[in-house]
Amino acid sequence: MRLTRERHHREGPAFLWPLRVYYEDTDHAGIVYYANYLKFMERARTEWLRSLGVAQTELREDYGLVFAVASVQADFIRPARFDDRLEVGVNITRRGRVSIDLDQPVSRAGGELLCRGAVRIACLDAAEFTPRALPSGLNLEIGA
Numbered sequence: 001m002r003l004t005r006e007r008h009h010r011e012g013p014a015f016l017w018p019l020r021v022y023y024e025d026t027d028h029a030g031i032v033y034y035a036n037y038l039k040f041m042e043r044a045r046t047e048w049l050r051s052l053g054v055a056q057t058e059l060r061e062d063y064g065l066v067f068a069v070a071s072v073q074a075d076f077i078r079p080a081r082f083d084d085r086l087e088v089g090v091n092i093t094r095r096g097r098v099s100i101d102l103d104q105p106v107s108r109a110g111g112e113l114l115c116r117g118a119v120r121i122a123c124l125d126a127a128e129f130t131p132r133a134l135p136s137g138l139n140l141e142i143g144a
């Protein structure tokens with residue numbers, strides 16, 4: 001596993017993951033169902049870790065660690081609709097001994113903010129599901 005430093009940008013998220021809204025993501029009115037924003041954020045976090053060379057399967061198999069969502073708060077600002085192109089961001093706002101707080105904005109491509117998530121992920125022992133310290137080699141910096 002390659003552990004690298006996160007790149008920082010003064011404006012906008014440190015990591016952006018693009019996606020398109022599919023019919024299956026929407027309700028009867030063609031609006032993205034609120035719970036799907038959490039799925040979008042989850043996928044962006046996974047892709048963010050991959051972009052840093054952190055494979056979650058290696059964390060589990062080689063180090064006995066997993067990440068789990070400990071808390072989430074979401075503010076829904078504007079609706080996304082079927083076929084919209086979206087971007088989901090990931091920014092670290094705090095890194096603790098066993099957890100990381102993230103800001104995860106979801107915007108329409110072009111910058112219109114639709115939803116903002118505040119997510120805390122915890123590092124857990126894969127067998128016991130008890131808190132474990134983040135690996136010292138996992139070199140993530142707090143986002144701008």
